[in-house]
Structure formats: structure tokens, C-alpha cells
Amino acid sequence: MLRFFVGNGTADNPNAGILLGNGHSYTTYGGACTTGACDGGNGGLIGNGGDGFAGGNGGAAGWFGSGGNGGAATTAGGTGGRGGSGGLFVGDGGQGGSGGTGGGTGGDGGNASVLSFFGTGGLGGVGGVGIDGSPAGKSGFNGTPAGPNGPSLARPARIALDLFLNGGALLGLQSGYVAMFARDGELVHSTTAGYADIATQTPMRLDTQFRIASMTKPITAVAAMILVEEGRLGLDDPVSRYIPAAADLRVATSQTALPDGTIPSVPLDEPLTVRDLLKFASGIGGNAATSDLDRIWAANNLYAGSGSLATRVDRILTAPLYEQPGDVWRYGWSADVLARVVEVAAGEAFGDFVTGRIIDPLGMTSTEFLTAESPRDRLATVYTQNSAGRLVAVERPSGDSLGWTPGGSGLVSTAGDYLRFALMLWNDGTYQDTQILKPETVALMTQPAVQSGVLIDEGIEGLGWGLGMAVVVDGDATATFDRTGDYWWSGFYGTTFFVSPTTGLVGVVLSQNQPGPYSPTPYVVYIAQALAFFGL
Structure with missing residues (x-):
């Protein structure tokens, strides 16, 4: 269907x-x-x-x-x-x-x-x-x-985009949206639609905060590359240098357990490296629950229970890897393990390093790791659809990580804040007068380190993976008008950003809808991304 x-x-x-x-x-x-x-x-x-x-x-x-x-x-x-x-x-x-x-x-x-x-x-x-x-x-x-x-192209394209997002909110596909786009470094369009909170009729605003979930991952990658530039971290360093538990990793030879409940496994051919974590070619799993091996990883769920980032990472690294590190892209908790590596290499808490070296220098004043004490007056409510297709508020969003700072999720931000981060990448590591990375570092991050297999299980074609984000390797195969060389990523609750070097277009589209049995995939944000290429 x-x-x-x-x-x-x-x-x-x-x-x-x-x-x-x-x-x-x-x-x-x-x-x-x-x-x-x-x-x-x-x-x-x-x-x-x-x-x-x-x-x-x-x-x-x-x-x-x-x-x-x-x-x-x-x-x-x-x-x-x-x-x-x-x-x-x-x-x-x-x-x-x-x-x-x-x-x-x-x-x-x-x-x-x-x-x-x-x-x-x-x-x-x-x-x-x-x-x-x-x-x-x-x-x-x-x-x-x-x-x-x-009439000129720009105005009709913007009208079409605004009507489309407002239609999505009116139809109840999501509660609302905020979108911002820049062309050649200049803001060309921003728009809001629907509600940040339906019960209180609070409208979406440009300064509404969103849980950006996996859009945290590119920020984690930038944090790691800052340390690489400074010589405090090497791309080919073994992860065990920073996380001793990684020295004992083994690799599953089957996802089916033996009669005694253990997974058959062999030692690593080569040590797991920092580069493998950035490539998402680490063999590290997530919270899928289909095979016996899946269930072992899910039982060690990084986001469940209590404990620090260090405690949680040590826990998940007791499970066998899915494959030998290096080549096969797998969506799992690689960015969270990378965050722990950053923490050790930097000699300070991961959240403090990200705030001090990325968030504050870029002027991302509404971006932070969500805590129990975080103000919620501008934070959009997370919704999901019930069996009748109606939006209902989610009391405890599944990705919340109160009290610790993962590398794969956890940040809240605004469209304007994240646009600053995306423009920094577009401008070769510098936003306005603030340099975060060198141009050659951004070029390395946005080249495909993994050429294929990215999101292929979700029917998405034409994507490779750089160091921390998806890279378009075949623009003709994608369904959102990406050009070859564009890079982007999205988040669990229906958020996305993209950078298109060939067109100069940079965009952020945010909504707040938790996937569930009755909730559709948030295609509206991807279609809005596609519409943006027509004249903004």
C-alpha cells in the first residue's frame, strides 16, 4: 500500500x-x-x-x-x-x-x-x-x-510549500511543522504550520523547540572530528584505547543461539576503530528484536534503565557484534559509543564538550541535552496516532534520555539553531566568523565512506554514508530530489536537515510525531524537503 x-x-x-x-x-x-x-x-x-x-x-x-x-x-x-x-x-x-x-x-x-x-x-x-x-x-x-x-518561481514554490505543510497539519498527519531554508548562506524562507500543543492551542513558532533525536548524530560526529584535528583522537585509533571493554569484543557467526542460549562467535579480525564508529560500520546493534542476537542487544538496551554514558556503553559492548567492523553499514548505537570515546579523549563530560565547542560557539542558544529540569514552555509536545487515526499526546517519549548524554539522540533544538549548524557544514566548517572545523575535515566527513546499503531496508535507494551522516551517491535513485553529493540526516520524531552543495540550498524541517502501529512514516517532512528544491 x-x-x-x-x-x-x-x-x-x-x-x-x-x-x-x-x-x-x-x-x-x-x-x-x-x-x-x-x-x-x-x-x-x-x-x-x-x-x-x-x-x-x-x-x-x-x-x-x-x-x-x-x-x-x-x-x-x-x-x-x-x-x-x-x-x-x-x-x-x-x-x-x-x-x-x-x-x-x-x-x-x-x-x-x-x-x-x-x-x-x-x-x-x-x-x-x-x-x-x-x-x-x-x-x-x-x-x-x-x-x-x-510569475517568478520563488513565490509560487514558497506558497506551495506553505500550503503543503498547513495541509499536513490540518489532516492530522502531524500536529505541526517548522521549516527554515537558506540559499547560498542567506535565509530565504521560514514557515510554521499547526500546533506545538493541541490541547492548549499553542501554535508552532520559529523558536519552538523539538526533540531532534538522531539529528544529534551529526553533531556527535563533528565533536569527534574536532578532537581528530587537535591530535587528541585518531580515526584509526582502536576504540579499546578509550573504552577497555572494546578489547574483548567478539563477532557473531550466526544470529541464532546455541542450545545453551549463547551466540556462536569468533574474535575480531582487526580492532574496532574510531573510523568504524563514524562510518556506522562497527557491527554494533540497536534495539531490533527479530533474531536471538537482536534480543541480546535489546536486553542491554542503551536507553533503558539508569546509569551514566560510560556504564551504558560498557553494558552494550558485552554482546557479540553483528559482523566484522569495517565495511557493512548498520544502524545502531555506534554514535553513542563514539560519544563515550569523545568523553574520554576530551577529558570532560560529552555534553559539556559539545556545548562548549559546538553549541555555544555557533550561538545555538535554544539547543541542549534534555534533562528533568529543562524548561518546557517552548518544547513541542510529542504526538502519535491512535487506532482511530487521531493524534494523542505521548506522556513519556521513548527517546528521552533524562540525566545522561547519549551521542545518538537526546538534544532538543530549534529550526534556526540547527540551520546554523547545517550552514557551518555548508560553508566548509565556518559559520559567520566562527570556525568549528577545517574545510578538509568537512570534505572528508561528507564523502561516502560506505558506498551503499544505507537505509536500503526501508526502501530508500541512492544513499551512502560519510562520517556521521548520509551522503547521496546517486541522485537519480532518491525520491526527494537530492543531488549527488548532497548530505543529510533525519530524526525519530519526524525531523530532517539537508545540505546541497551543488544548489547552495540548506534546509531544516521539524515535526514531532512518535512512530507507532497507527502512525505513518513522516513523509511530509521529506516531501517538504523535495518541494524546497523548486525555487526557494
Whole structure:
């Protein structure tokens, strides 16, 4: 059912989900097309059309997106495929495919919509070369562009984004949203929608605080890289240098327990390193509960019970690792173990180091680790859907870590504060006049250290992992209009940030909804992220 609404097209089902996703581009025969001309899949309402193959037409975009390119003819004298039409409101038409050798006619370029605020018609395909004295084929017609006197792109894109977020709040998908975007270092749009607290009718404000959950992880990574720059920590240092319990780690050879209840395991091939923790290729698990090994990790739950960061990390490191460290990306508690490494290497509490070296220097005055004493007057209430689909307040959010400072969660922040952090990364380690990292360090963090497998279990394609955040390795495969080289991450309660070096766009979108059996995945924040690429 989810694939019906959200998702990229595939070779077997080339059309994208009706709401969000790119149509499939055929580059060879397979799936639903095994012979003849293969038409590219159509994009969702927000999505690009896929490219055709062997003279197939390019897929059409939805409301926002570009049409796919027509496929070049592969038969003698064959006609190239027609370019797909651009989005109804924003987007370019696709290029026509070239005609086949022997005088084939080039395909027509796709048109931009007559309603489009912005868009260029696709170029017509080149006619095929003549053979045996025959003339070359005619080139296809260029697609028509959007009207030259239409309104500017920026204002309609912002209106569409605001309407979309307000619609999400009115429909009860989440209680509300705050979003802020910068282009080339300058704030270009900020918006709020819905309520921070429904019962008191407190509206979302730009200074509303949110539990940002896993958006804490990139901050933890930056903390570690500060120490690397200062020579107090090495990327290839063994973790056991800072956490003695890591010296005794073993690696499971099966996730199924033996009759005596133990997991079969072998010693480490190589020591677990700081780099492995940053890559999330450490073999460290989380709180999944499917296999016997999962249940051992879940029983040692980092976020359950009491104790300091040191006590909790020592506890989880008694379980066997899932695989030998180094190559396989696994979403677990790597960032929390990294936080303990930072704590030891820095010689001060992790929370104090993060506050003193990142939060305070960047002027993130509304960002802190949540404690029992933290003021709550600006903190958004966490909601979840009940069986009737209605939003109900969550009394004890599952990710709260009162009294200790994990590296994988725990911070509360505002859209404006986190935008400062994201702009620091975009600007090669410096925000305004404050340098947090060197440019070469940011470049290292935002290059893919793991090339594939990131979030693949959730049906998300095109992502690798740098040192502390996701990196787009194939922009055509993602469903949110990320460009190759963009980097981003999200949080458990429906928060996300992204940095797009190629476009200069940096954004933060925040909501506050705890996943549950009746709560949908917070696709609204990702769709808002996609919308932001159209003209903000």
C-alpha cells in the first residue's frame, strides 16, 4: 500500500507512487519491458519522469518535476522517443531521442506545462544519419517553454510549500511543522504550520523547540572530528584505547543461539576503530528484536534503565557484534559509543564538550541535552496516532534520555539553531566568523565512506554514508530530489536537515510525531524537503 503512494518506479512497475517518486529509467531490457520500445515511468505528483529506451517515450512529470528523455532509436530508420512533459507547475520537458541510422526521425522534445511557473521545453532529438545515399532524418521539434511573463518561481514554490505543510497539519498527519531554508548562506524562507500543543492551542513558532533525536548524530560526529584535528583522537585509533571493554569484543557467526542460549562467535579480525564508529560500520546493534542476537542487544538496551554514558556503553559492548567492523553499514548505537570515546579523549563530560565547542560557539542558544529540569514552555509536545487515526499526546517519549548524554539522540533544538549548524557544514566548517572545523575535515566527513546499503531496508535507494551522516551517491535513485553529493540526516520524531552543495540550498524541517502501529512514516517532512528544491 505504501508503494502506491510513495516510491520510485522500478523495472517491473515503472511508474512512481502517486504522491512522491521518480519514474523508472530504462537503460536496458528487463522487468515490464523485454522487447521493442520501452517508455520511461511517470513521476509522482512530485517527481521526475523516467527516461525511455530503444525509442521509447520519456515519462511525464507530475506537478513538480522534469520529464524523462526519449530513448534513442535502436532500429534502422526508427523514430526516437518523445521527451516527457514537464511538471504541471514547475519543470522542464525531456529531450527527444535521436533517430535511428538510416534516416530515422528524431523524437520531439517534451513540453513545459502551460500552467508552469518555470520550465524549458526539451530539445528535439537529432535525426538519424542517412545510409546508402539516403538523406538524414529530420530532427524532432523542440518542446514549448513555460510562458515568459509568468510569475517568478520563488513565490509560487514558497506558497506551495506553505500550503503543503498547513495541509499536513490540518489532516492530522502531524500536529505541526517548522521549516527554515537558506540559499547560498542567506535565509530565504521560514514557515510554521499547526500546533506545538493541541490541547492548549499553542501554535508552532520559529523558536519552538523539538526533540531532534538522531539529528544529534551529526553533531556527535563533528565533536569527534574536532578532537581528530587537535591530535587528541585518531580515526584509526582502536576504540579499546578509550573504552577497555572494546578489547574483548567478539563477532557473531550466526544470529541464532546455541542450545545453551549463547551466540556462536569468533574474535575480531582487526580492532574496532574510531573510523568504524563514524562510518556506522562497527557491527554494533540497536534495539531490533527479530533474531536471538537482536534480543541480546535489546536486553542491554542503551536507553533503558539508569546509569551514566560510560556504564551504558560498557553494558552494550558485552554482546557479540553483528559482523566484522569495517565495511557493512548498520544502524545502531555506534554514535553513542563514539560519544563515550569523545568523553574520554576530551577529558570532560560529552555534553559539556559539545556545548562548549559546538553549541555555544555557533550561538545555538535554544539547543541542549534534555534533562528533568529543562524548561518546557517552548518544547513541542510529542504526538502519535491512535487506532482511530487521531493524534494523542505521548506522556513519556521513548527517546528521552533524562540525566545522561547519549551521542545518538537526546538534544532538543530549534529550526534556526540547527540551520546554523547545517550552514557551518555548508560553508566548509565556518559559520559567520566562527570556525568549528577545517574545510578538509568537512570534505572528508561528507564523502561516502560506505558506498551503499544505507537505509536500503526501508526502501530508500541512492544513499551512502560519510562520517556521521548520509551522503547521496546517486541522485537519480532518491525520491526527494537530492543531488549527488548532497548530505543529510533525519530524526525519530519526524525531523530532517539537508545540505546541497551543488544548489547552495540548506534546509531544516521539524515535526514531532512518535512512530507507532497507527502512525505513518513522516513523509511530509521529506516531501517538504523535495518541494524546497523548486525555487526557494
